[in-house]
Amino acid sequence: MDKALIPEGVKRCPLPVFGLWMLFLLAVIAWGIYAGLTVLIKGLNVTGLNNYFGFGLYITVDLGIIALGAGAFFSGFMYYGLSRFFPRLKELHKIINLAVIVGFCCYTGALLVLLLEIGQPLRGWFGYWHANVHSMLTEVIFCISCYAIVLIIEFVPIILENRKLDAVKPLHIFGHNLHEIMAIFAMTGTFLSFFHQGSLGGVPGVMFGRPFAYRTGFFIWPWTFFLFTLSAMACGPAFTALICRIIEKVSRKTLVDRSVYELIAKVTGSLLLIYLILKTLDTLYWALDTAPGFGFKLSDFYEAPYGMWLLFTELGVCGVLPVILLLTPQTRNSNGLLFLGFFLNCAGIVINRFVMTVQALAIPVMPFDQWAVYIPTWAEWAPCIAMLAYGAVIVSLSYRYLPIFPREKELNP
Amino acid sequence: MSGSAHSEHAESKVRYGMVIDLDKCTGCGACSVACQQENNVSFRPDESDKLRTLSWMTLYRLENGADYPDYRVAMLPRPCMHCDSPHHSPCTFVCPVNATIRDEHTGIVDHVAVRCIGCRYCMVACPYHARSFNWWDPTWPKSMEAMLTPEVSPRMRGVVEKCTFCHHRLNLARDRARLNGEDPDTVVYTPACAEACPTRAITFGNLKDPNSEVAKLAKDARAFRILEKLHTEPKVYYLSSAQWIRRQSDNNL
Numbered sequence: 001m002d003k004a005l006i007p008e009g010v011k012r013c014p015l016p017v018f019g020l021w022m023l024f025l026l027a028v029i030a031w032g033i034y035a036g037l038t039v040l041i042k043g044l045n046v047t048g049l050n051n052y053f054g055f056g057l058y059i060t061v062d063l064g065i066i067a068l069g070a071g072a073f074f075s076g077f078m079y080y081g082l083s084r085f086f087p088r089l090k091e092l093h094k095i096i097n098l099a100v101i102v103g104f105c106c107y108t109g110a111l112l113v114l115l116l117e118i119g120q121p122l123r124g125w126f127g128y129w130h131a132n133v134h135s136m137l138t139e140v141i142f143c144i145s146c147y148a149i150v151l152i153i154e155f156v157p158i159i160l161e162n163r164k165l166d167a168v169k170p171l172h173i174f175g176h177n178l179h180e181i182m183a184i185f186a187m188t189g190t191f192l193s194f195f196h197q198g199s200l201g202g203v204p205g206v207m208f209g210r211p212f213a214y215r216t217g218f219f220i221w222p223w224t225f226f227l228f229t230l231s232a233m234a235c236g237p238a239f240t241a242l243i244c245r246i247i248e249k250v251s252r253k254t255l256v257d258r259s260v261y262e263l264i265a266k267v268t269g270s271l272l273l274i275y276l277i278l279k280t281l282d283t284l285y286w287a288l289d290t291a292p293g294f295g296f297k298l299s300d301f302y303e304a305p306y307g308m309w310l311l312f313t314e315l316g317v318c319g320v321l322p323v324i325l326l327l328t329p330q331t332r333n334s335n336g337l338l339f340l341g342f343f344l345n346c347a348g349i350v351i352n353r354f355v356m357t358v359q360a361l362a363i364p365v366m367p368f369d370q371w372a373v374y375i376p377t378w379a380e381w382a383p384c385i386a387m388l389a390y391g392a393v394i395v396s397l398s399y400r401y402l403p404i405f406p407r408e409k410e411l412n413p
Numbered sequence: 414m415s416g417s418a419h420s421e422h423a424e425s426k427v428r429y430g431m432v433i434d435l436d437k438c439t440g441c442g443a444c445s446v447a448c449q450q451e452n453n454v455s456f457r458p459d460e461s462d463k464l465r466t467l468s469w470m471t472l473y474r475l476e477n478g479a480d481y482p483d484y485r486v487a488m489l490p491r492p493c494m495h496c497d498s499p500h501h502s503p504c505t506f507v508c509p510v511n512a513t514i515r516d517e518h519t520g521i522v523d524h525v526a527v528r529c530i531g532c533r534y535c536m537v538a539c540p541y542h543a544r545s546f547n548w549w550d551p552t553w554p555k556s557m558e559a560m561l562t563p564e565v566s567p568r569m570r571g572v573v574e575k576c577t578f579c580h581h582r583l584n585l586a587r588d589r590a591r592l593n594g595e596d597p598d599t600v601v602y603t604p605a606c607a608e609a610c611p612t613r614a615i616t617f618g619n620l621k622d623p624n625s626e627v628a629k630l631a632k633d634a635r636a637f638r639i640l641e642k643l644h645t646e647p648k649v650y651y652l653s654s655a656q657w658i659r660r661q662s663d664n665n666l
Contacts, residue, residue: 043548043549043550043570043571044531044546044548044571045465045548045549049533049546050462050464050465050548051464051465051466051536051542051544051545051546052464052542054533054534054536054537054546055533055537117532118530118531118532118571119529119530119531119532119533119546119547119570119571119572119573120529120530120531120569120571120572123510123528123529123530123531124530126510126512126528126530127509127510127530129510130510130511130512130528131509131510131511132508132509132510132511134501134506134507135506135507135508135509135534136507137507137508137509137532137534138509140509141509203507203534206506206507207503207507207537207538208498208503208506208643208644208645209496209503209538209539209540209541209640209643209645210503210537210538210540211643293642294642294643294664295642295663295664295665295666296664296665300664361537365540365541365640365643366473366540366541366542366639366640367661367662367663367664368473368474368475368489368661369473369542372464
C-alpha cells in the first residue's frame with residue numbers, strides 16, 4: 001500500500017525508517033499537546049508571562065514563523081504575477097509546491113499556538129463579532145484566518161496529485177481545475193498576506209505609549225508595517241530554500257536545479273539589502289527624533305540581558321553579512337556560504353520579531369519603574385517545538401507521497 | 414498617523430478626573446486596600462510575585478537618591494490614568510474586541526471583562542502598567558465572600574482588569590439623581606480610594622467644571638502628570654512641591 005502511494009519513478013526510504021521518524025515527530029507533538037492542554041486547563045499561570053510581559057515566546061514564535069512562511073505568498077506573487085514580466089522567475093515553478101506546503105505549516109501552526117496565547121480561547125471568535133476596526137490585532141485576526149483558508153485551497157490540488165487520488169477521475173478533474181485557477185488564489189493570498197505581515201508590524205508600531213516600539217508612519221500605518229512586510233518577503237523564500245536543502249541532505253537527492261537557489265539568493269539578497277537600508281534609516285530616525293521626543297536616548301533601550309549586542313547581531317551579523325553572502329557571485333557559488341546566508345537572513349528576521357515584542361516590554365517607561373526580564377517556561381517551549389514537529393510531519397508526508405518536486409525524476413536518474 | 418492630534422470623541426461637559434497630593438500622601442495604602450475591597454479584586458495566599466499581582470491602585474516608592482541625612486522618600490499611588498488623548502487612549506486603540514472603551518460622556522476608560530479575550534494587548538500598550546491579568550481563578554477566603562461588593566462583578570481567569578474610577582458608584586449616583594429629579598449628567602461622586610484616604614490626599618471630580626475642587630487643583634502650580642511627553646493626556650494629576658519628585662514624573666524632564 002505504501003509503495004502504491006509513492007509517486008512513480010522516485011525512490012523513498014524504507015517504510016520502517018519513515019515510521020520511526022514519524023514516531024519521533026509524533027512524540028514531540030504529543031509533548032506539545034500535553035503542554036497545550038496544561039495551559040488550557042490550568043491557565044496562563046504555567047507560562048513565564050506576567051503583567052509586564054503580556055507578550056512572550058508564543059507571540060515571538062508566531063511572528064517569526066509567519067515571516068518565515070511568507071515564502072508561500074511571495075513565491076506565489078513572483079511566479080503567478082511577476083513571471084509574465086520577468087520570465088526568469090518561471091524557474092520558481094520547481095519549488096513553488098514546497099513553498100505552499102511550508103506556508104501552510106507556518107500559518108496553521110501559528111494559529112494553533114495563538115489559541116494557547118489568549119486567556120479566553122473559547123472567545124477567540126469575538127475578534128470577528130466585536131471587531132475593533134482601529135486595532136491592528138483585528139486586521140491580524142482577519143488576515144491570518146483568511147490566508148490560512150487560501151493556503152488550504154492552494155494545498156488541496158497538490159494533495160490531489162497523489163498517485164492513488166489522481167486515479168479517481170472526479171478528483172483528478174477537480175484538482176486540475178483548481179490548478180487552472182490557482183493564480184487567482186495566489187494573488188488573493190498575496191493581498192491578504194501583505195496586510196497580515198504589515199499589521200503584525202503595526203502591532204508594536206502603533207503603541208504610542210511605548211516609545212521603544214512606537215513609530216511614526218504613513219497615513220494610518222507606522223513604518224514597522226512596511227518593514228515587517230519587506231523583511232518577510234526577504235526571508236520567506238530563503239526559508240523555503242533552507243527547507244528544500246534540508247530535504248535534499250536527508251534524502252541524499254538533488255530536488256531542484258541549483259539555478260533555483262541562485263535565483264532565490266539574488267531576490268532575497270536584494271530585498272534584504274533594501275530592507276536593511278530602510279531599517280537603518282528607520283532606526284536612525286527613531287533614535288534621533290522619536291525617542292528623544294519622549295525623553296529617551298537609544299542606549300536607554302538596551303540594557304543587559306537585552307543589550308546592544310542584539311542590535312548589532314540583528315543588523316550586522318544577520319543583516320549585512322547575509323547580504324554580502326547572497327549577492328556576491330563568489331560566495332554564492334559555495335554551497336556552505338550560500339546556505340549560511342539563507343540561515344542568517346532568517347535568523348535576523350526572527351531576532352527582529354523578538355526585539356519588537358519581548359525586548360520592547362522590558363524597558364520601563366515610567367522613570368521610577370524597574371527593568372524586568374522574561375524567561376519562558378517548558379509550557380511555552382513545548383507547543384512551539386511541537387509546532388515545528390507538526391511542520392516536519394506535513395513536509396515529510398508531502399515529500400514521501402506527493403510529487404512536489406517536478407524535476408526530481410530527471411535530476412536523480 | 415497613530416496618536417496624532419485630531420479628535421474623534423465628541424466634547425462632553427463631564428471629564429471625571431483625580432488629583433493626588435503627594436505632599437499629603439503618607440503611603441499608608443488605605444486607598445489600595447479600599448479599592449481592592451470595593452471592586453472585588455481577588456488575591457492569593459502568597460503575593461510575593463508582584464509581577465502577577467492583581468492591583469488597581471499600586472503604590473510606587475520614589476527615592477531622591479541622596480545619602481542620609483538628605484535622603485527622601487515618597488509614595489506615589491497609581492490608579493488607571495484614564496488617558497484622554499484625542500485620538501484614542503493607548504489601550505482602547507489596540508483592543509481587538511472593543512473590550513476596553515472610553516465613555517465619551519464621562520471620560521472614564523471602561524473594561525468589559527465578559528468581552529475580553531485575554532490577548533493582553535492593552536497591558537502591553539499601557540505605559541503605566543495600570544492593567545493586571547487574572548492569572549488564576551479568583552478566590553476569597555470563605556469568611557470574605559459575604560463581604561464582596563454586589564455591584565461589581567468578579568472577573569474570571571484569563572481576562573484583564575483595571576481601575577474604573579469606581580463607575581458603579583457613578584451609576585448609583587446617577588440613579589439617585591434621576592429619582593430626585595436632578596440632572597444625572599452633573600452628579601458628583603467619590604471613588605473608594607478618595608473616600609478612604611485618611612489625609613484627604615485624593616480629590617476626585619469633574620475636571621470640566623471650573624468650580625470643582627479637582628479642576629482648581631489640576632491647575633495648581635504644584636500639579637503635574639506622569640509621562641506628559643507621551644501625550645496620553647492622563648486625567649490623573651499629581652501635586653508636589655518637591656522638585657525631585659516632579660523630575661521623576663517624566664523622562665529627562
